[in-house]
Amino acid sequence: MSEYQVRPATLRDAKAVAEVHAIALKAAYAGILPDDQLSALAPASRESKxxxxxxxxxxxxHVAMLDGEVVGFVGFDRSRDPxxxxxxxxxxAIYIKPEHWGKGVGxxxxxxxxxGLDEEGCTTVTIWxxxxxxxxxxxMELAGFKREMKTAGTTAVGTARIEQIRLKRDVS
Incomplete structure (x- = not known):
């Protein structure tokens, strides 16, 4: 059993979610995004979102908690893809503070x-x-997701272009 508790986020969690998002983005995108764009990833710019x-x-x-602290979060819903x-x-989105990577939070x-997706009636799930x-x-591949090779493309993150691919699996 995991020492992390996961629960639906409340409005009081918005600031902590934004902080986790910024910290995890900086760590995950080091070497992928230019340094000036990494330094611009501030929690304040994400809190209202x-x-x-x-x-x-x-x-x-939903947020993952450890000793009363938000250490990760996941955002999920119906697919936005046309x-x-x-x-x-x-x-x-799924982001975790780097010091908690590899410890079961993901x-x-x-x-x-x-x-949650199963309760919504979803039978498949994707992630970019x-x-x-x-x-x-x-x-994601260890979680059973498979690459959809025909979906490879680029997206803009600030002024940088990032190559990405959609992965998919059954919900159950």
């Missing part, structure tokens, strides 16, 4: 998202992962 997501459950947000069936879900968050984010790619 996460406050709104939590308030309107779009996406649904032409996907109503039964397709998506992990919109699995606990994935389990919560999978349960940067090709150069080896840690995320490895985690």
């Amino acid at each position: 996460w406050r709104e997501a939590i308030e309107y459950a779009e996406p649904q947000v 032409k996907t069936p109503a039964t397709a879900g998506e992990i919109w 699995v606990a968050l994935w389990d919560a998202a999978r349960e 992962v940067p090709l150069r984010n080896d840690r995320a790619m490895r985690f």
Whole structure:
């Protein structure tokens, strides 16, 4: 059993979610994004986005807690990709403080998202992962996700272009 507890986020968690997002992004994208863009990843720029997501459950947000501290979060909902069936879900975001990487937080968050997507009637789930984010790619593949090779493309992060690919698996 994991020492991490996962629960739905509340509005009081928005600041902590934004902090986890910024810290984890900086660590995960080191060597992928230019240094000036990494340094611009500030929690303040993300707090209102996460406050709104939590308030309107779009996406649904769950947090992983350890000793009263938010150490990770997952955002999930129906797929935002065009032409996907109503039964397709998506992990919109999953981020964990780097000092908690490899300790079971990601699995606990994935389990919560999978349960939530199942309750929503989703039968499949996707996630977009940067090709150069080896840690995320490895985690998602270990969780049973498979690359959809025809989905490879680029997305803008600030002024940088990031190559990414969609991964997919059944919810159950």
